[in-house]
Amino acid sequence: MRIGLAANRRHHADGDAALFRWLRASGAGLRELDHSLHVVGRTHDAIVEHRALDGFARLHRYPLGRDGGLMKLVAEIVGMGEDRTLDGAIYLIDPVDPSSIFPEAVALKRQCVIQGKPFLSTVASARDWVESERIHAGLPADTGADDLHAFEGQTLALIAHDAMKPRMLDFVGAHFDLLSRFADRVATGTTGGLLNDLAWSRGWPADVPWAQRFRSGPLGGDAQIADLVLDGRCHRAVFFEDPHVARQHEADIQLLERAVTTVTDTVACLTSPAVADRWARAAVIRAAMG
Known part of the structure; x- marks a missing residue:
């Protein structure tokens, strides 16, 4: 696989920055998978300077962001031919860095969602993705990723815009047993109601909500779940x-996304049905490994 990689300045500023925390946790897995990393200029240079991937031959430098490096990642997520098509992107976002809302940064996420490819904006998400890909490759579970799979002590948030609610129901229906392992599930209003109905139809106790319902997104549900994220009470989203429609509550959606990137080490986020399904299948296989 070919994966784009970028990190805002704060996340590669020193050896303890988010980029290097991820590489220390997942570097061995990256080497096992032998994926190629296509890295925007300063992020690439920081990896080399800190010798974070010494000997890794599949590290490719792209131009600086100001010279179009991030724009090139967007084009290659869409696809520019056999040798210039990326399979996903890791973009470690500093939510207070102005460049995180530049058009190319927003477009990178949007095109990953449209194309059904991973968009990984937190350390936890990037760690989780590497472990899932290792499992799909038939490699043994990495005990260093056990914390990500301790679902019985975690809270899962399930959020879907109107056009995507049927896809959310399909996803939950296909992976109901796995998702029921989480200690708690939370959802915005309408989605939560639909998920509870589904759970009750599957034999979940009729007097027990499968998902705790917050307000609908336009009425503040995204903000309520963001508060859980910031307080360390939500661990996966x-x-x-739906990237094709304008939304009156866009600021609320951005607030939730900002909350996730603020606590980058502790929340993993899945942003499309295809990516979520691949994660869920890997989680089931990993659990069966014992």
């Missing part, structure tokens, strides 16, 4: 976004 499955967020099926």
